[in-house]
Amino acid sequence: MANISLKMSENKINIKNFSLSVTIGSLDSLSQLKGEYFDKIFIGNPFCVKIKNSVLNSAQLLKKELEKYPALEKIILNLPVSPLDEEMGHIEGLLQEAINSGIRAVSVNNFGAAYWIKKSFPEFKLYFDTFANVYTLKDAILMQELGAKAGLLATEISLEERVSILKGTKMEIITPVMGYFPIAFSRYCFFSSRNQDNCLNSCNLDHIISFNRFGSVKQKGRALFSNKSLSLLEHLPLLLSSGLSSFRIEGLLMAASAINASAEIFRKAVNSGFDSLDAGRLKNIFPEGLCNGYFFSKSGQEYL
């Protein structure tokens, strides 16, 4: 187990106006999630449509599962990252079923998709995700002009840059605070490299790809993810005082039980502070260790 030392925030924060969202990949997770913890639920692994039981795998499956879900207004459908033309038909099918099911929000990972949604599916509320590569305020304004109401900035930018963009735009800027975040998207599947069309669902197995002294990553779908979990709980007072108020748990690689437990810890941290008991629980949820992402201009896997 990695050595995790958490800095405790002694003062209570007591912020009422914040929102917590989560991103999940499978339909199983959706049914097990404690809906009351989350204001928004991003569904679908945008890095692969082939994973078994993935939300994006089948339009029929999506509709069938969502019919049972009571809080559709919270659902945001993640659209695949940089799809090829040959995949656009599948995505259109998903969007039609999303409309039929009552979903009214989608999240895109590139500007072209935002432009397309604005033109062809104006009924959707538009979100953008980290791989849309919104690095600057000008990018954010461009995304806003395309109709985006909220989204996540590029993974690599620091807290300082996030705050400067937040101040210059009317959009809701969502900040990832916990979970395993995506660090690369590939056209190729690491596990089915010899036969790209034959998905063995191997990325669901417990695994790591280790680059010796550099560190490790995991793969899910066609994306590489951080092996350490992001944790900004100990910096929550700083984030909140900077004006950030919308947060997300990156749950694509997490079991529903771990997502629920993380959300509980997060909500407690905001309302009544973060103590050693919570730190212990966090260690159990994320045995690989914690990191601060790029928020403090260090390597993504570093933990301050």
Place this chain on the structure above:
Amino acid sequence: MAPINNLHYVNKILDSGADIVYGGIKGWSLRPNMFEMRQKDFIQAIKKVKSRGKKIFLAMNCFYSTNEIEKAIEMIAKMYALGIDGVIISELGLVGEIKKQFPQLDLHLSVQTSASNSKDLEFYKSLGIDCVVLPRNLKECSVSNINKLSKVENIGIEIFILGDDSCNLDGRCYLSSYLCQKVRHDSTGRDFSALGSANKSGYCFLICKRQCSYFKDGGVQSQGRLLKRGDLVIYKDLKELVSLGIKVLKVQGREFSPFISCRMVSCLKNMLLNLENADKYNKTVSELESLIKLKQRIQDRHLYLLEKSSNKIWRLLREFLQRPIDGLEILQWQIFH
């Protein structure tokens, strides 16, 4: 379109048959400093290229931070006044300002934007982009995909005809900066990640090409360069690509010596001129394949040195050998060809 990484190289690459050259100014493009040009050298390069009636593009193709946008525009304005023909950018936030201030400038969208489908191209066209570079990837650059993309009118397509088949999509990879990044500011205050982040003009540690181990259930399942991809072999479809109206064929290689880049450009030019002459075409293909093998050997050498570079002596050797040096590569060419 061919790369330039130093002033003395400009005439050689134009002699080899390049119609357009592109290069970056230190700290401002998507390459480590050692493969970029000093500003005064780039200005000289503009003069040389223009005197020969060819075109020169400025690569401003990394992602900047909000407070660098103004400086980036200043840099483009300066080079525009000196005669550049176009600029290659990744930062979409720059487009509006460039179109407003420099409407004559040919605006190419970098590989970093990962333009993959017709919807992307339609959006970029609406912004006023003249040409889009497709990702260095066999799927994006396949004849069938380009066939679909080429149906979007009034926007050009540019592809890397020679280069690496990138494991991760360009502009969508933070692997290097996730594992090892050191952010530092240069003397002008520009916040460039000198080490780690390729997207922000820093040095990519080429993690995806290195040795790695795959662990499952606590045990090692496999080891090796598991994520490394091979080369783009798009030149095999050259005839089809030409017939699809590809606007620009690009050679990757600011990190290679003038010798390698010039020979590659020369081969491609010969192939383009001899599309209907099977004998000459096939002979050139054979030479090009030898060059690609040499390129692979050089890359393997770089990777070996990179992996050894935790030791100071190895690191110094790598710094020396990684600079594009003609002599070494000509020697290798003579030994192996």
